[in-house]
Amino acid sequence: MLTAYDAPTGRLIDDVGIDIALVGDSVGNTRLGYDSTLPVTVEEIASHTAAVSRGVEDALIVADMPFLSFGADTADAVENCGRMLKEAGADAVKLECGPHTVELTRTLTDLGIPVQAHLGLTPQHENETGLYRQGTDVDSARRIIDLGQEHEAAGAFSIVLEHVPANLAGAVTEALSIPTIGIGAGPECDGQVLVIDEVIGLSERTAPFSERFGNVREEMKDAMKAYDDAVKSGEFPADDHSHYEAGLDDMY
Numbered sequence: 001m002l003t004a005y006d007a008p009t010g011r012l013i014d015d016v017g018i019d020i021a022l023v024g025d026s027v028g029n030t031r032l033g034y035d036s037t038l039p040v041t042v043e044e045i046a047s048h049t050a051a052v053s054r055g056v057e058d059a060l061i062v063a064d065m066p067f068l069s070f071g072a073d074t075a076d077a078v079e080n081c082g083r084m085l086k087e088a089g090a091d092a093v094k095l096e097c098g099p100h101t102v103e104l105t106r107t108l109t110d111l112g113i114p115v116q117a118h119l120g121l122t123p124q125h126e127n128e129t130g131l132y133r134q135g136t137d138v139d140s141a142r143r144i145i146d147l148g149q150e151h152e153a154a155g156a157f158s159i160v161l162e163h164v165p166a167n168l169a170g171a172v173t174e175a176l177s178i179p180t181i182g183i184g185a186g187p188e189c190d191g192q193v194l195v196i197d198e199v200i201g202l203s204e205r206t207a208p209f210s211e212r213f214g215n216v217r218e219e220m221k222d223a224m225k226a227y228d229d230a231v232k233s234g235e236f237p238a239d240d241h242s243h244y245e246a247g248l249d250d251m252y
């Protein structure tokens with residue numbers, strides 16, 4: 001699984017053969033200039049999901065439900081999650097989970113909205129937990145395993161495990177029959193997910209558990225600088241880029 005926020009990236013996800021395109025609320029930090037994911041709105045996720053779905057034909061598209069779009073009122077949550085499938089072209093939603101999302105997972109699943117549960121570090125709780133590794137002692141690790149089992153029993157089709165010890169992720173993976181997808185959770189998960197901007201080297205910063213596999217930021221800078229230089233020096237546009245129409249030479 002890899003995050004995607006637009007149609008061209010969706011197309012590339014298919015070209016590469018990645019199974020799942022996650023329209024993460026990380027779009028808030030990566031593309032919308034917010035300091036956290038908290039300001040991201042349902043409209044923004046719906047708009048980015050619709051863009052990704054216009055690019056994707058094969059991959060499963062998961063829309064990441066933003067802060068406070070679920071968890072308070074069930075009818076509101078159903079409406080917000082339902083919009084992602086009805087209007088935006090998602091195949092499923094992801095919820096940052098806790099005890100409050102077990103029944104909601106059951107309700108959404110019963111209604112035909114597949115749910116991917118997200119446990120461990122859930123950045124929408126950053127004002128309570130910070131952005132630190134979770135499940136580092138026996139009690140909190142046990143709570144994550146229990147929540148994984150409760151969400152599986154409630155119908156979740158997979159579990160994202162973020163920033164937890166690798167041996168805990170291994171234990172969750174063993175305890176569940178649905179797939180686990182790790183980010184900062186070691187190699188023992190069934191799958192992995194990263195943020196596209198970090199993978200391609202577009203973002204300025206990279207999480208300590210992430211990896212840059214390219215340097216798109218430098219490539220973009222080089223191309224932008226070359227364009228700016230070419231315009232300012234008069235090299236661009238050249239004859240190849242221009243068309244002169246016969247009879248229009250002495251217009252003024």
Ligand code: KIV
Nearest residue numbers: 003024025026064193
């Ligand atoms: O928003 C996001 O990109 C995510 C992934 C980090 C799992 O939730």
